[in-house]
Amino acid sequence: MTDHDAEDFVEDLPLEPLPLDAWHRARGARMVPFAGYEMPIQYEGIVAEHTWTRESAGLFDVSHMGQLFISGEGVEPALEAVLPIDLTTLKHGAPRYSLLLDANGGVLDDLMVTRWSEGFYLVVNGATKWDDIAHLREHLPDEVTISHMDDSALLALQGPKAFAALERLVSGDTPLASLTFMKGAAFKLGGVDAWISRSGYTGEDGFEISLPAENVAAVADLICEQPEVKPIGLGARDSLRLEAGLPLYGHDMTPDTSPIEAGLLFGINKRRRTEGGFPGAERIIREIAEGTTRKWVGLKLEGRLPAREGAEVFVGEGKVGTVTSGGFSPTLGAPIAMAYVASEHAAPGTQLEVEVRGKRLAATVSPTPFVPHRYHRGN
Template sequence: MGDPGKTDVVAEDGLADLPLQQLPLDGWHRARGARMVGFAGYEMPIQYEGIMAEHLWTRAHAGLFDVSHMGQLSFTGEGVDAALEAMIPAAIATLEAGRQRYSLLLDEQGGILDDLMVARRPDDIYMVVNGATKYDDIAWMLDQLPDEVTINLMDEQALLALQGPEAEGALARIVPGVERLFFMQAAAFAWNGHALWISRTGYTGEDGFEISLPAQVAAAFADALCAMDEVKPIGLGARDSLRLEAGLPLYGHDLTPETGVVGAGLAFAIPKSRREQGGYVGHDRVARELAEGARLRRVGLAIEGRLPAREGAPVFAGAEQVGTVTSGGFAPSLNAPIAMGWIDAAHAAIGTPLEIEVRGKRIAAHVAPMPFVPHRYHRQKN
């Protein structure tokens, strides 16, 4: 079988020529034996005890991830709602305080520049974008937004994610009240006199939280969580295998400027009102592909045997190459290799038999529904 500890997540990010930055918790990670790698322009912990063990711990208990490389942005100013709606396909005007939505940055041709989370706080609009793209995102947004709207990169803030079925109990022990949040809700809290912004969301498919907090208190906060028996620090490797099992795309791999919203299976992020009215960058392609369908589709791939397929592996239907793997690896929860890729729409139906070329030979696969492992988000019952 292939190496279950190998992931695609440390692939080239286009930032190799720049010196690597350090996370606020860099010393904290190293003191706990983390193996550090370069990712998104930062030195990041890829694993502590091992990717397989950390993955399974998160599925069963609670894993603490340092995602401070992500870009935390604040938007303020006159007309900020309308300005953001002209830029992204989310419905900002109807976004209530304490609510969060998934959205995308699109270019003029409807290609995906980034995916993001956006929330309304009492005094601003809060957005989290990907770490590898945050500076390009900001430059692009500055060109799109009117002068009346100000963007603040909140680089004084750290961002931690606590994920897993025991995350709520652990976090509520030191931040009472978080248990009242449902999936995609957020609120302001305090810990030892320090302001926190906590959302009930994450990137693993598990219930969990993301915590924005001042960088100078991040180590003490992480210590408080990891003092609990159910919490362990988890590295970037397990974050990648967890999100792959959950069917969640990784920007720069499964999503790129060449890929579109409809083919990516992300049209759910565009509400009906915005689909009909348009008025955001990239709307023409979205509308066309909603009406006509996309030529390529992002799909899940279940692989026979034990050999994982990695990013870039060609996918075949008979003698014809019909797609390419964009993420792949061993799924610890399933004890089997899985992958995600872009496939010609004619071959993208669930159950379609395909072959993937790995190390010079073809291995059998078929199109599988995603997520591979069911999501366990704490949703509000209607």
């Protein structure tokens, strides 16, 4: 298997079915517990699905993610006090990456924020969404309303042929072609109201589609009727994001890591880096100025044996870091990983060793992404 084995996704949480549960099973999906749901890890195999997405277009069910709508009197300054984002520069319909931080600057979650006409649409991680909702309720004033959009599903259509497949199916005031990376708009998709943004978690061009859960099976059928599209499971989603050098919450970032250690400075807007006024600002502003003792880096390993989360990283006999994500890259035909290492050993080209199954494997610090992003940014 090119990525995590199925048991890596098993979590001790009460399981709920996704809106597409029967749809996945009818297509032969192998279902595993993840983030409180039974989710499809693969249909025909992780390598085949990974390669198909890189070459054509794959449909991912990401309805386990939390979709929230934040609205009410004073919502903009209230949300700015909780997130390190500059909402004054956030245009309507344009998603932006941000972070939910604790008082010490540790990462509670990473998320996407979009300005809608009456408030802000947030997409948060599935495994943390209930904690996120509780945190927001605690820290936002009573005048601000948090609506959990639990009657909505979320699909991701990813790959170089995603646009060709989706353009046939949508209508609306906005041409799909006008959406560049990190832009969104309302459309009709198979006659169903949908919010579509040009974004994703694979490094490929693609779209994320929020729509009513009651319509998602019919829409998924319609999308998969397109010759470019196949359904893709959780396993290939993880191997694709690993090649794209994208962090996974709970693995590559946790409350024990700061955004600066994790290389996520872009999630903190420029004005906030000096003004502060968000949780953990003191530590983060200090780390921006002074640096950190460790950094999150990419690693390319020699041989074919992959390093998994928790593998220790060495220079000589001294441990200098720990792997947070790792697997075998189908695109590169070699194992890759991401790890936190001591800052003095974090420069690209640095030679390290990773201990896997009692053996020391040679590894080289590598820039990320391992496979270049192919986001559609316009001409």
